[in-house]
Structures are given as structure tokens and as C-alpha cells.
Amino acid sequence: MKAAVFSYPPHVEIKEKEVPSPGDGEVVVQVKAGALCGTDLRIARRGHGSIREGEERILGHEIVGIVARKGKNVEGLEEGMPVAVAPNYGCGKCAYCVRGLAHHCPETRAIGVTVDGGFAEFVLIPRKAVAQGNVVVLPDTTDLVSISFVEALACVVHGFLPLNVGFQDRVLIYGAGPIGLMFWELCQHAGAKDVWIVDLSATRLKVAEERGARTLLAGKVSVKEAIGLVDVVIVAAPSPEAQKEALEIAGTYGRINFFGGLPPQIKEVPLPSNLIHYKELLVTGTTKSNNFHFRYALDLLTSGALNLSYLVTHVLPLEEINQGLQLMESQQSLKVVLVP
Ligand SMILES: [Zn+2]
Ligand SMILES: [Zn+2]
CATH class of the missing domain: 3.40.50.720 (NAD(P)-binding Rossmann-like Domain)
Structure with a gap:
């Protein structure tokens, strides 16, 4: 599959990667749209503390798509369901996690930042993220591109x-x-x-x-x-x-x-x-978001309480991610959405 991969010296390129297959408790989502975010631009230009020299990372943490495959012991998610993926998950049992504050967990992980993300044709959602409710089923009628940036709204x-x-x-x-x-x-x-x-x-x-x-x-x-x-x-x-x-x-x-x-x-x-x-x-000050904020934001968009589709100024093929990053840098865009 095609994927937008970050590595050092800081740059992003399209590479051929293997389609992930879901293990126990995991889900693979076929990505329909992924929105670029300031975090992606910062990683692309300066790197990120969680990505070591010599390591590669598929970026993309504002993701919507369709459940493509699921592993054993996954309940409530079926192949073909449209979903939005919240990127941040934690250990599930520390003092922060039990308060719902997975974004402050000492072992916090973020899909598209600390593990491979959704600027690709498929993305693997790890077991802990699935178990913590990061994959949220959408109404069938949802226009995926127009809500792809829901994680930004969650923040x-x-x-x-x-x-x-x-x-x-x-x-x-x-x-x-x-x-x-x-x-x-x-x-x-x-x-x-x-x-x-x-x-x-x-x-x-x-x-x-x-x-x-x-x-x-x-x-x-x-x-x-x-x-x-x-x-x-x-x-x-x-x-x-x-x-x-x-x-x-x-x-x-x-x-x-x-x-x-x-x-x-x-x-x-x-x-x-x-x-x-x-x-x-x-x-x-506030930083990032957790699954409570994510569901709150998703409800605002899918219920029609807010229509923010005008924020999507550019829809580009995944291969043009670098053009998308330049559009953000030169402030010529609001939200740039990549479609694999
Ligand atoms: Zn973001
Ligand atoms: Zn934790």
C-alpha cells in the first residue's frame, strides 16, 4: 500500500508499505480521508521526540475510514462500518487513564505520532486503542471528508x-x-x-x-x-x-x-x-484531547449542530502530501485533507 512516511533528516515521502493485518483485539481501517494538522507540519520540518534517528513513521492522526478487517475478540465493530479514529490512548490503568485523561498517561501513545498513522491506504488500530473506545462508529450517511478533522475540533x-x-x-x-x-x-x-x-x-x-x-x-x-x-x-x-x-x-x-x-x-x-x-x-492552557472530547466533537459535527465543512479548503491525493504541507506553511489553506 501507499503511505506517507516521515524519516530523518526531517522529510516526508511516499513509500510502498505492507498492508497491516489485525492481531488479537486489533482492527485495520481502510482510510477514506486524513486531515493535515499543525502537528504534522512540525514533525515534517523538525521531527518528533518519539521518532528516533533511523526510524520511520507513517504520519496522520486525523483519520476517518471504513473497518476493513478485525482480529479476534473485537466487539461492536464490523467490516464495512464507517468510523472516526481518535489518536490518543493510554495504558488504561494509571491515575490519569482511570480519570479518562489518556492524553496525560505517562505511557500515552498517539496514532500517527508515536505509532504508524493514517496517511496511508490502511491503518492498524492497536489493541489498547480499540479497547479504550478510540474507534467510533459513524452514521452511514456521514460525509467523511467534511468531518475528517474531528480530532482538531476535539482539542x-x-x-x-x-x-x-x-x-x-x-x-x-x-x-x-x-x-x-x-x-x-x-x-x-x-x-x-x-x-x-x-x-x-x-x-x-x-x-x-x-x-x-x-x-x-x-x-x-x-x-x-x-x-x-x-x-x-x-x-x-x-x-x-x-x-x-x-x-x-x-x-x-x-x-x-x-x-x-x-x-x-x-x-x-x-x-x-x-x-x-x-x-x-x-x-x-490545554493540550491535545481525550476520548471524551473526541466524542463530544464528533457529536457536534454528525448531529448537524456545527457544519464546519467550509474549513476544508483543499482535498488532495495522498501522493501530494508535500504540496499540502507547503499550502499550510504559506497560510494559503485552512484544512488540507488527503485522500488515499
Ligand atoms: Zn491534529
Ligand atoms: Zn495510563
Whole structure:
């Protein structure tokens, strides 16, 4: 089968790989669509701590497809069923796993990052992932391409829930990429009063404007002067300046999520911490997602509560993965979906 394989020096190439066959408790999914994510771009360009020199890894962790084969002792999944695959699974019994927080398990694994993923014709879902409910059956009518990025939405749901956004809230989102737009959609769904999206790129803000978002081009005007204080700030951009500004623009009792990680060369960011104290701000960060967030996100999409198909700006054959990565890098795309 064809697969998009990462190896060092950091690069991705299409290689011929053997079709996996399922062992006891395992499932093989025929991939119908796989969405590219910022994580894939970072791995492709810089590598990943879990991939050793000389090792190869099939990327792809935002995957939907059809159950192709199953091993012994797999219940609830039958060949031909359409499924979405949540990538993160854990040991199943540590203090984090028993709380449902497999993404914080010391032995956490991620399909497409620490084990082979779905930028291929077929992907093997390991026994623990199957047992922990990572393979979720979809309604037969689901348009697979338009929900292929559900894992990204799961991470956004994870970031959104602790902010308790309600109908009286004014919200500011830094970043008009796919993640920022997903946060905007969730804010609309929650009925927030006023939701702004700030970005450095006018091109990026265009989609947000078309969706009806209130937008602001950063750098041109003072965000605080233009918008005033807000109740919730979401920093969905890798920007230390935005993190600092978030503390200033949040009003009393404001809630803030530093959702986007910063590049590894930025070790420390000086922040006016007295603002946290005197305004009694709640500042958090969230990372990855677990199966609870994944099911939550999947339900939002398959129930029709959210229609995010407009986020898919490019559908490319798997062989063109490098073109897809370039489209992301040059910010010419929102979600790029690869079809084997
Ligand atoms: Zn992702
Ligand atoms: Zn665990």
C-alpha cells in the first residue's frame, strides 16, 4: 500500500508499505480521508521526540475510514462500518487513564505520532486503542471528508469547556486559522454576546469575516482601544505578545486559555502577573484531547449542530502530501485533507 512516511533528516515521502493485518483485539481501517494538522507540519520540518534517528513513521492522526478487517475478540465493530479514529490512548490503568485523561498517561501513545498513522491506504488500530473506545462508529450517511478533522475540533472542545463561555460573554480570539475559527463557531453555538477574531493577516481574516465574525487586524490598532475589556480570551496563535496582551484585555474575573504552544526556542515570557492577582483572572492552557472530547466533537459535527465543512479548503491525493504541507506553511489553506 501507499503511505506517507516521515524519516530523518526531517522529510516526508511516499513509500510502498505492507498492508497491516489485525492481531488479537486489533482492527485495520481502510482510510477514506486524513486531515493535515499543525502537528504534522512540525514533525515534517523538525521531527518528533518519539521518532528516533533511523526510524520511520507513517504520519496522520486525523483519520476517518471504513473497518476493513478485525482480529479476534473485537466487539461492536464490523467490516464495512464507517468510523472516526481518535489518536490518543493510554495504558488504561494509571491515575490519569482511570480519570479518562489518556492524553496525560505517562505511557500515552498517539496514532500517527508515536505509532504508524493514517496517511496511508490502511491503518492498524492497536489493541489498547480499540479497547479504550478510540474507534467510533459513524452514521452511514456521514460525509467523511467534511468531518475528517474531528480530532482538531476535539482539542478545541477541550480548550473551550473550562472557559465556561455563556450568553453574556464578550470573547476575543487570537488567530484566524482553522483552530481560531473552530473556537469562534463554538462561541456562536454557546450564544456568546460578542466574539472578535484578531490576526496579523488580512487574508486569514477574510474567511472569518465571510462567516460573520467581528475581526480586527493586529498591529494596525490597539486591540484594547478597539474592543475594550472582554470576559474570555483565547490565544490560538503561537504569540508571546498575544499572551501578554490577553492579561491586559481580560476584564475582572476574566478567563484565559493559552491554547497555542510557543516555539521551543521561547523558554520564558515575562507576564504582568499582578493583573492575574488584582483582576482575579483564571488563566489556563490545554493540550491535545481525550476520548471524551473526541466524542463530544464528533457529536457536534454528525448531529448537524456545527457544519464546519467550509474549513476544508483543499482535498488532495495522498501522493501530494508535500504540496499540502507547503499550502499550510504559506497560510494559503485552512484544512488540507488527503485522500488515499
Ligand atoms: Zn491534529
Ligand atoms: Zn495510563
